[in-house]
Amino acid sequence: MDRRSFLKKTTLGGGAAAAATLAAPAYAQGNRTLTMVTTWGRGLAGVFDAAQRCADSITAMSGGSLTVEVKAAGELVGAFEVFDAVTSGQADMYHGADYYFVGQHPGYAFFTSVPFGMTAQELANWYYHGNGAALHDELGEIFGLKSFLGGNTGAQAGGWFAKEINGPDDFNGLKFRMPGLGGKALGKLGASVQNLPGSEVYQALASGAIDGTEWIGPWADEKAGFQEITKFYYTAGFHEPGAGLSLATNREVFDSLSAEHQKIIEIAAAEAHQWNLAQFLNNNGAALQRLQSAGVKTLAFPDTVWDAFGEASMAVHEENMSDDLYKKIFDDYQPSLKASSAWIEKSEGVYRRQRDRVLG
Structure with missing residues (x-):
């Protein structure tokens, strides 16, 4: 489907019209400045860092001939308005989690994370050496975007709860913050799912507007202060086993842009993807120890809950299979996931279990 026919069927028609009057990016003495809007509040641990890393790398590698000005959520547009801002030409690029935009197209979930989906390494394998990047590009063409992976949180925690979860029925009526297709799966278990920007989650949890939340993992969650509100923390979740972040340019x-500047954006995004993943993984272990020392109870969902997560997740996928592009992405994604997982389990998986056994 071409972009024009797709947009006629969506609420983005107005954005498409605005794109026709796209203002030229700012120039100063031969240099060019691009405005980046983000889904992140300024200073949000890890995720805003990835956006700033992309911007700083583009500026540095171009010798200042291409400068990126970063606007945090709310400084130019709201967190969930960045997609439309870039497709319409109000801003030049965004940094965010593409699963926030499943309302524009459900296929965007695959480029952040889908429930029971890829780990960070599996996502990188598919994206850089499979068809992931090409499919991201095909999706972006519909909306007038050129997108790249530009960060990764690694495996995300199952979240913070006001009480322990003993079975699937405990989700019935639970007010829980979870975006993307994972949130839709929780909805099938009876949860009242909220999709809140990261900068609003603490207040919602503290006020009782929500009963629980997932955010990212120990380091970012500790920085957000959720341990001040509740002590029940599930450290493994089904919804985001390796959440990618995206850098998308109109x-x-x-x-x-020149070919040189285009390549600089591509390389800056890829470097930020690896740098950001290492940032999260490096900080999570020590943060988890601090949380436990502060009285946080780390828990695991029982198998009955995992089974319910799985059934609900597959139902969500099935509901989207009528969209040809979603199905095309899913049918390419799953074989790559299985192939990568099979090798990693037989190599690194065996090694890690033996290492832990030998070293105690």
Whole structure:
């Protein structure tokens, strides 16, 4: 489906019209400045760092001939408005989690994370050496975007709860913050699912507007202060086993750049993806120890809950299979996941179990 026919069927038609009057990016003495909007509040641990890393790397590698000005959520547009801002030309690029935009197209979930989906390494394998990047690009063409992976949180925690979860029925009526297809799966278990920007989650949890939340993992969650509100923390979740972040540029803007500047954006995004993953993984272990020392009870969902997560997740996928592009992405994604997982389990998986056994 081409972009024009798709947009006629969506609420983005107004954005498409605005794109026709796309303002040229700012120039100063031959240099070019691009405005980046983000889904992240300024200073949010890890995720805002990834956006700033992309911007700083682009500026540095271009010798200042291409400068990126970063606007945190709310400084130019709201966190969930960045997609439309870039497709319409109000901003030049965004950094965010693409699963926030499943309302524009459900296929965007695959480029952050889908429930029971890929780990960070499996996602990188598919994206950089399979068809992931090409499918991201095909999806972006519909909306006038050129997108790249630009960060990764690694495996995300199952979340913070006001009480322990003993079975699937405990989700019935639970007010819980979870975006993307994972949130839709929780909804099938009876949860009242909220999709809140990261900067609003603490207040919602503290006020009782929500009963629980997932955010990222020990380091970012500790920085957010959720341990001040509740002590029940599930450290493994089904919803985001390796959440990718995206850097997306308005395609008309991207196409107007020199080949050198285009390559700089691509490389800056890829470098931020690896750098950000290492940042999260490096900080999570020590943060988890601090949380436990502060009285946080780390828990695991029982198998009955995992089974319910799985059934609900597959139902969500099935509901989206009528969309041809979603199905195309899913049918490419799953074989890559299984192939990568099979090798990692037989190599690194065996090694890690033996290492833990030998070293105690």
